[in-house]
Amino acid sequence: MLSIEKAEKMFVEISCSQENKHGHIVCGDAFLSRMIDGENRYVAVLSDGLGSGVKANVLSTMTASMALNFRLRHEPIERTAITIMNTLPTDSVRNISYSTFSIVDIENEGDTAVMEYDNPDFVFIRNNKNCEITKEVIEIKSPDKPKKIRLSKLKMFKGDRLIIYSDGVNQSGIGLNQYPFGWEREGLIEFVEETIAENPEISARDLSKTIIRRAYLNDQYKAKDDTSCAVIYMREPRKLLICSGPPYNEQKDKYLADIVASYPGKKIICGGTTSMIISRELNREISMDIDVPMVDLPPVSEMEGVDLITEGILTLGAVAQSLDKSIIIDNKSKSPEDLIIKLIQESDVIDIMVGTRINVAHQDPNLPVELEIRRNVIKKIADILEEKYLKKVELKFI
Amino acid sequence: MDKKIIVKICVGTYCYVMGGYELKDLKSKLPSHLVDKVKVEASVCLGCDKSAKPIPPYAEIDGELMEAASIEKITKKIESLIR
Numbered sequence: 001m002l003s004i005e006k007a008e009k010m011f012v013e014i015s016c017s018q019e020n021k022h023g024h025i026v027c028g029d030a031f032l033s034r035m036i037d038g039e040n041r042y043v044a045v046l047s048d049g050l051g052s053g054v055k056a057n058v059l060s061t062m063t064a065s066m067a068l069n070f071r072l073r074h075e076p077i078e079r080t081a082i083t084i085m086n087t088l089p090t091d092s093v094r095n096i097s098y099s100t101f102s103i104v105d106i107e108n109e110g111d112t113a114v115m116e117y118d119n120p121d122f123v124f125i126r127n128n129k130n131c132e133i134t135k136e137v138i139e140i141k142s143p144d145k146p147k148k149i150r151l152s153k154l155k156m157f158k159g160d161r162l163i164i165y166s167d168g169v170n171q172s173g174i175g176l177n178q179y180p181f182g183w184e185r186e187g188l189i190e191f192v193e194e195t196i197a198e199n200p201e202i203s204a205r206d207l208s209k210t211i212i213r214r215a216y217l218n219d220q221y222k223a224k225d226d227t228s229c230a231v232i233y234m235r236e237p238r239k240l241l242i243c244s245g246p247p248y249n250e251q252k253d254k255y256l257a258d259i260v261a262s263y264p265g266k267k268i269i270c271g272g273t274t275s276m277i278i279s280r281e282l283n284r285e286i287s288m289d290i291d292v293p294m295v296d297l298p299p300v301s302e303m304e305g306v307d308l309i310t311e312g313i314l315t316l317g318a319v320a321q322s323l324d325k326s327i328i329i330d331n332k333s334k335s336p337e338d339l340i341i342k343l344i345q346e347s348d349v350i351d352i353m354v355g356t357r358i359n360v361a362h363q364d365p366n367l368p369v370e371l372e373i374r375r376n377v378i379k380k381i382a383d384i385l386e387e388k389y390l391k392k393v394e395l396k397f398i
Numbered sequence: 399m400d401k402k403i404i405v406k407i408c409v410g411t412y413c414y415v416m417g418g419y420e421l422k423d424l425k426s427k428l429p430s431h432l433v434d435k436v437k438v439e440a441s442v443c444l445g446c447d448k449s450a451k452p453i454p455p456y457a458e459i460d461g462e463l464m465e466a467a468s469i470e471k472i473t474k475k476i477e478s479l480i481r
Contacts, residue, residue, distance in 0.1 A: 272410030272443030288409075288440040298409035298418075301442055309442065313411050359412070360452075367415055 010109055010158055011237035011348045011392075012042045015205040016230035017212040019168070021052045022222040028056025029166045029228035030064040035390055036072065042106040043071045046230050048119060048166040050091055050098040056226065059088055063099040071105050077115050081140050081149055102164040104232060110156040117149050120170050123189055124154065125161040128196045130189045161207070161233045163192065168227030169211065173218030183218050204233040237392070239265030240347035242340075244312055245355025245374050246273050247398045256353060256398060257281030261305065263351075266343055269303075271312030274355060279303060297336045308343060310336040313362075316377045319344075323384045349392045350385060354378050356397050402437040403476055406458040407467075410443040413455035420469065421455055427469050432476055 016031040028051065033044035045067045049059030063084055070080040088099060100118035114122055114133075124131050135150045156162065165188070174182035183191075188211070195210055196202060202210075208231040215227050241263045247256050257278045260267055269275045279286045286309065288301035297318060298311035318337035322329070329338045344350060354375060378395070385391040407421045408414075425438045444463065446452040457467035459475050 272408075272441075276443050276445075286442055288442065298411075298414045299440060301440070311409065311411055311414065311442075314414070362412060364412070364416075367412070 010234055012106060013204040013233045013235060013348065014042060014044050014230065015203070015208050015233075016046070016228060017205075017208040018229075019212050019216050019223045019227040021168070021224065021226045022219075024053045024226070026054055026057045027228065028052040028060060028226040029168070030057065030060035031228055031230050032064045032068050033230075034068060034072065040108065042104075042232075043068055044104045044164070044230060044232060045071075045101060046119065046164045046166065046228060047099050047101045048168075048226065048228075050094065050096070052226055055091070056099075059099040062088060063101050067101050067103050071103055077138065077149060077151065078140055080115075081117060081147065082142075085142060085147070100166075104162060104164060106156065106232070110160075110234065112154050112156050112162070114152045114154075114162070114164075115149055116152075116164075117147065120165060120167055120185060121150070122152075123163040123165075123185070123192060125163070125192060125196065126157075127159070128200060129193060156232075156234050158234050158236065161196075161204070161231060163188075163207075163211070163229065163231050165211070165229040166226060168223065168225035169215045169229055171225060172215035172223070172227060173220075174224065176218075176220075179218060183215065201235075204231040207231045207233070237348040238346060239263070239349045239351065240268070240343055241265060241351045241353065242268045242270060243274055243278070243353045243355070244270040244316060244378065246271075246277055246357040246359070248356045249398075252398050253277050254281050256355070259353065265349075266307045266347065267305070268308045268310070268340060268343060269306055270310050270316055270340070271355075273359065274312065275301070275303065275309045278306075300336050300339065308336075308339055310340065313374055313377065315340065316374070316381065320377055320381045320384070323381060323388070326388070344385065344391070345389075347391070349394070350382075351394045352378055352382060352396065354395060354397045403435055403460050403479055404437050404439060404458075405472060405476070406439045406441045406444065408442075408444040408446070408454075408456040408458075409440050410446065412446055412452070413444070416454035417468070418455035421457060421467060421472075424469055424472060428473060428476075432473070432480070435480060436476060 014033045018027045020027045028049045031046045035042050045064040047060040047063040049056030066084050102119040103115040105113045124133055133152045133154055135152045138149045138151055140147045170185050171182035173179035208229045211229045247253055260278050261282055275286055284304050286301050286303050297315050301309045303309055315336045319340050329341050382393040382395055385393050408418055444456040444458055446456055453465040455467050457464045457472055
């Protein structure tokens, strides 16, 4: 199999939303996920700690991080579970140590193992419908009563979704006339199927948010328990191309323009000279509206077939700064750096083409020192996107 | 005179930093008798990298490139073109 084609095939989007129990400032559930680049592997863990508040948060965070690290080292599930149970501190009131977990381990493009201990059964959606998976039950000896771990193995394909959640979700609304026993797993499944039917491409991020919002509503905006929901969605990666800088060799101008023209995804050009080159090679005009209020950065311009054109190094510097400080951008903002960040956030795979020709004009010593070298700024952006935002970034220098 | 004089202002990095930022207000700073005769546009780059020793900011008035442009200089140029 072609490795490049394989890597392009599927993207695993993992996203979790949470709501704290009413009146608590921390969530008693913990969710951790990690992508291991070299192994093409993803591990996600959701844990619900006994009780609520800080104590529960400590229990669940310990459980989740232990489970994650044991899985990463391929430790057998029995040993993982026993170690967790032996390590957790004992609750002084209830005199037990307890937390639940669901571990999802995805390898080799979809070979998935799910291990659940006392969390509600996960929901698996294929072809936009719920599918029940047969589970194997493993008993683990423990001093009080044997603990049961449910183990499922399945192969996930493109379009599949796996949903793990804490009992705050299926028990939401409990006691109301409408839900005497809570929303229950059936209610959740029905809701998820309806949501996906309305919006078949809904991202993991939006779906988990929608589910939590609904559970919150079931509880009449006062969550009765810590409520968490994580969605794992196997999908076609949403791709974004960012071009900045003229190619070192002018003969490559055409090559760069062809990449922009044929790229399967969204496109951004950052830089005046770069956009002039692409405009010339593709014979497409650039238009700019000068009447929009300019704030700190030169205005954006437009070209047929390109989603966004901005100025280069100043704008990229602002983008790097915003990303580094995790500034939450206003969806309605029209400033060039926010427009770039919005496109980045909506993408999974980001290809960056960096032109390396030195712009003679930029060597003027009168220029402010903030004008950094393009390569450095872009390297910084790429590092932040990979580490902090779990994006797949591919840098290419021409 | 029916045809408007087209003034292009460079908002590329170099020009923008070296004074192009002020040129964007050109339209509001023109004397009132000139306002209707001029169309102000922005350009992503007017080609400063082609010159060996560029003096920014650049502007282009009716196809003619102007180095070290300022609102004053552009106004004078437009006046001379109208006459």
